[in-house]
Amino acid sequence: MKRLLDNETIRGLIMVLFSVILAMAVGSLVMLINGYQPLKVYLTLFKGAFFGKRNFLTSLQRATPLVFTSLAAIFAFRTGLFNLGIEGQFLIGAVIATFIGFTISGLNPVFHVLLALCCAVAAGAIWAFIPGLLKVKLKTDEVIITIMFNYLARFGVSYLVNYPLRESAVAPMTPQIKPSAELVRLAQGTQLNTGFFIALFMVLLAAFLLSRTTLGFGMRNVGLAPRFALFGGIPVNKTILMGMLLSGAFAGLGGGIEVLGVYRRFMEDFSSGLGFDGILVALLAKRNPLGALFAAIFYGGLKSGAMVLEWTSDIPRELIGTIVAIIIFFMAAESIFDFIWNLGNSRVKAVTKEA
Amino acid sequence: MVFDLELIRSTLRLATPIAFAGLATMLTIQAGIVNIAVEGMMLVGAFVAVVGSYYTGSAIIGVILSMLGSMTLAFIFALFSLKWKAHIIIMGIAINIFANYLTVYLLRAIFGVAGAFSSPDLKGLEMIKLPVIDNVPILGSLVSGYSILVYICWILVLLSHIFLYKTKLGIHLRAVGENPAAAEVMGIRCNEMRFFAVMASGALAGLGGSYLSLGHLTMFTEGMSAGRGFMGLAATIFGMFTPIGTFLGSILFGLFDSISWRLQGMQIMPVQFLQMLPYAIIVIILMTISFREKWVRAMTAKANRAALEKAEE
Incomplete structure (x- = not known):
């Protein structure tokens, strides 16, 4: 039993579980103050998220963009970078994919989708590369620069949908993409599409890249101890650039897939918050790609459950984001758990001594 | 006409929330903490100010409550990052996301509206005419007639200068940021000083937030802080971590902000390009600062080498 508890993963899982319970307790308090019944709310939420085929598939659809943005966050975190510009990279990827999607016609569907997604990847990667380059060459802090790049991307994209790419006179949005660029929907009545399989593949690819390649090894070293990595012969600057590139690439791909699979056109402000949600998911998964999938x-499930909740009892769906952020508070503060852990252990010791 | 007296006035107005955020960030950086949670604290402050003013009918009570609201968030930030050792930047990110969702949630739960809330019952801060200066020809029209928070901001810039460089507590605070180990040996309680700095930054962020929702406008909109907390961080870097420098930095960003608004009114080009302006300027300014630092480093290294060679001869 003791060996099982010492196991790092078990400890991590218990930590996650504990954080979730604590955050839900705090969330209940907030709900009570607003006059809602927490138990009923949580039940509706989980039912809306995971019970029933349609609810579950919708949850998977909601999870798809989060997988990409969280992988983007993980690559940055592992390299010791704070890429807060995922939101912007996601948008840039989405708009480029839409552009390729509706301008080119008469292409084989496979090639059309591939072309659109490759362009989205490249665009997201380039948008993330600039702050990376600034960090390496000028040592500017990537936290502020990536945030500023979010605003630049948001307004830049808003210009594109409002002027050159605008189709509808009513709302700022682009024309619909050609059918050949669409990702196929998997089931009737949901927007779940083949993008989910791409997400699964990317999780495996990311896990492989991070744990089984020289690049991943270098990233981890740069992230943990940059000076040590430098003396160990790892090209630190190159690794930082690769970290940003890959991070942006995943974010851009996510944007492309969201457009080709779900919306099929670019509408202004369609993705608000997905980039930051990705950061939450990455932290929830303790920066582990496989964990990020779950x-x-x-989180995607809770978000779709929150939609159901909003329809049935008009509790604002933002409640979920609030609770998940609280989960991250507890998870980020590992020493709370050390405290509880040690308390438990010392009690065990005391008991064994007495015996 | 783009440049006139009104441009200076609107620069001073728009610089105020950035200056509050800047002072908040500057104080914590002086204590050795990069506090990016100022953005979220401001947002919560802006929201609480509106709630307070709406329900009590007094804008001043709104401002006070907003400071308390931001300080509550600052307390959570300090508790988790200082006491329970959560990573400062990660905690900052989490606080910002939390503030974003919480304000939208509460906006809908309390007022039942999405996007923005404004009401005739919502009392904003009144403009204050300075007694004597108001009658002085040009000076009067420059510095008189702002909301009280603008003047509080100017006073706080001076006070934080005096605090940091002339008082014992301020010198201790800077010692904690400069060299925590040495400060600890001197008998300064590092964590207590940091806690104090974070709480002060919460109060300042609350003032900045309430200026946004009760001073500049009389309404709350989702994501109202719009990166001003980060602009404050940029202003701090621009001002080389001094109160006066930070204030000058925020005046500069305020200027570009107001130029952008001015040009938007003239409809000479798509609004989006003008909205980008303040953010693009910040990127360029940060690049320039870093470039200068790099150049200074290179020159010092060169001078050191030259001195070494001379010594060897």
Whole structure:
């Protein structure tokens, strides 16, 4: 039993579980203050998220973009970078994919989708590369620069949908993409599409890249101890650039897939918050790609459950984001758990001594 | 006409929330903490100010409550990052996301509206005419007739200068940021000083937030802080971590903000390009600062090498 508890993963899982319970307790308090019944709310929420085929598939659809944005966050975190510009990279990827999607016609569907997604990847990567380059060459802090790049991307994209790419006179949005660029929907009545399989593949690819390649090894070292990595012969600057590139690439791909699979056109402000949600998911998964898949499904599920909740009892769906952020508070503060852990252990010791 | 007296006035107005955020960030950086949670604290402050003013009918009570609201968030930030050792930047990110969702949630739960809330019952801060200066020809029209928070901001810039460089507590605070180990040896309680700095930054962020929702406008909109907390961080870097420098930095960003608004009114080009202006300027300014630092480093290294060679001869 003791060996099982010492196991790092078990400890991590218990930590996650504990954080979730604590955050839900705090969330209940907020709900009580607003006059809602927490138990009923949580039940409706989980039912709306995971019970029933349609609810579950919708949860997977909601999880898809989160998988990409959380992988983007993980690549940055692992390299010791704070890429807060995922939101912007996601948008840039989405708009480029839409552009390729509706301008080119008469292409084989496979090639059309591939072309659109490759362009989205490249665009997201380039948008993330600039802050990376600034960090490496000028040592500017990437936290502020990536945030500023979010605003630049948001207004830049808003210009594109309002002027050159605008189709509808009513709302700022682009024309619909050609059918050949669409990702196929998997089931009737949901927007779940083949993008989910791409997400699964990318999780495996990311896990492989991070744990089984020289690049991943270098990233981890740069992230943990940059000076040590430098003396160990790892090209630190190059690794930082690769970290930003890959991070932006995943974000851009996510944007492309969201447009080709779900919306099929670019509408202004369609993605608000997905980039930051991705950061939450990455932290929830403790920066582990496989964990990110489950965390994304958890969060995506809660988000889709929150929609059901909003329809049935008009409790604002933003409640979920609030609670998940609180989960991250507890998870970020590992020493709370050390405290509880040690308390438990010392009690065990005391008992064994007495015996 | 783009440049006139009104441009200076609107620069001073728009610089105020950035200056509050800047002072908040500057104080914590002086204590050795990069506090990016100022953005979220401001947003919560802006929201609480509106709630307070709406329900009590007094804008001043709104401002006070907003400071308390932001300080509550600052307390959570300090508790988790200082006591329970959560990573400062990660905690900052989490606080910002939390503030974003919480304000939207509460906006809908309390007022039942999405996007923005404004009401005739919502009392904003009144403009104050300075007694004597108001009658002085040009000076009067420059510095008189702002909301009280603008003047509080100017006073706080001076006070924080005096605090940091002339008082014992301020010198201790800077010692904690400069060299925590040495400060600890001197008998300064580092964590207590940091806690104090974070709480002060919460109060300042609350003032900045309430200026946004009760001073500049009389309404709350989702994501109202719009990166001003980060602009405050940029202003701090621009001002080389001094109160006066930070204030000058926020005046500069305020200027570009107001130029952008001015040009938007003239409809000479798509609004989006003008909205980008303040953010693009910040990127360029940060690049320039870093470039200068790099150049200084290179020159110092060169001078050191030259001195070394001379010594060897």
